[in-house]
Amino acid sequence: MSFDDETPAPRPRRAALAWIIVLAVALLASIAGLAFFVVQYLGARDRLADADATIEQQRQQIEEQQKAVDQKETFKRTAQSLMDAAHGFEGLPFAELLPFDRYRTDIERGWAARWNPAAMDRVIADVQADVDALHALAADAQAQASTNASGTAAEATIDELGHGYVTSVYDDTATLCGRADALGCVISDDPLTVHFDAAANAEPYMTDWIRTGVAYHEFAHVLQFLNPEPTDTALAAFGGDLETMADCFALTYLDGWSLQQRVWIDATSYWDLDIGYGLTCDEGQRQVVRDWYDSLALTVDPIAQ
Numbered sequence: 001m002s003f004d005d006e007t008p009a010p011r012p013r014r015a016a017l018a019w020i021i022v023l024a025v026a027l028l029a030s031i032a033g034l035a036f037f038v039v040q041y042l043g044a045r046d047r048l049a050d051a052d053a054t055i056e057q058q059r060q061q062i063e064e065q066q067k068a069v070d071q072k073e074t075f076k077r078t079a080q081s082l083m084d085a086a087h088g089f090e091g092l093p094f095a096e097l098l099p100f101d102r103y104r105t106d107i108e109r110g111w112a113a114r115w116n117p118a119a120m121d122r123v124i125a126d127v128q129a130d131v132d133a134l135h136a137l138a139a140d141a142q143a144q145a146s147t148n149a150s151g152t153a154a155e156a157t158i159d160e161l162g163h164g165y166v167t168s169v170y171d172d173t174a175t176l177c178g179r180a181d182a183l184g185c186v187i188s189d190d191p192l193t194v195h196f197d198a199a200a201n202a203e204p205y206m207t208d209w210i211r212t213g214v215a216y217h218e219f220a221h222v223l224q225f226l227n228p229e230p231t232d233t234a235l236a237a238f239g240g241d242l243e244t245m246a247d248c249f250a251l252t253y254l255d256g257w258s259l260q261q262r263v264w265i266d267a268t269s270y271w272d273l274d275i276g277y278g279l280t281c282d283e284g285q286r287q288v289v290r291d292w293y294d295s296l297a298l299t300v301d302p303i304a305q
Helices: 014-087 100-112 117-145 153-162 173-177 208-226 228-238 242-253 283-295
Strands: 167-171 184-187 190-197 260-264 270-274
Touching: 014 100, 014 117, 100 117, 117 153, 153 167, 153 190, 153 208, 173 184, 173 190, 184 208, 190 208, 208 228, 208 242, 208 260, 228 242, 228 283, 242 283
Parallel strands: 167 190
Antiparallel strands: 184 190, 260 270
């Protein structure tokens, strides 16, 4: 075989190897770049998620704060409505009708619960219930004062003196009050009801003037039972006797009233009646009654919020 017929020797493959290396480096760079991008993307996504969570948390906090502000305003309006309703009773001698200690406690609860939505809702509901109760009480009293079921001067007098908050009934006071000669009475367990004797009311000597005087006397008992502490002080001027003090109330506030009444039957005959307990009070005792009655007038003081 000649030299010219020999198989040529293989050429070096360095160029191909170089390209492979270049491609590998490029691939690694791409992978590294992609990994960097993925890391950056994931980090950005996490930051966005954290930002979204923070924004949502801030939004919820703002909503809660706004609700607290709205609740506080609602509570203030409701508390003011309570005070406005209470002012409708101002000047009346019926402080026992308005539980101011509870009103004060509820308003203090409202202040303490101002950042507690659930507790504030309960306080607002409680105060609104008191507002509704006072409105209902005033409406019932107005209805009572505008009617006279018995059609008597006694009931009309009680409606006037009691502004409708005191009711009148006709029944058997001899049994109820324990006195056969009782023309009327008030029971301490039910001081807002005046009982008049139905049988005595039908007697021929029972005039509207006498019915009126008896009503004044019984209304004094209503006030005595509703206001025990100032009554105890005033009773000292009457030797502790509720009845003579009640007589003095009628003598003081019903012009022309007397414990001795003459009722004419005809031109020549009459009844002489003793209405009361036999003691006509003097001016000093009447002043005690005036001071006592004036002290019972309800005053509505503001309650701090």
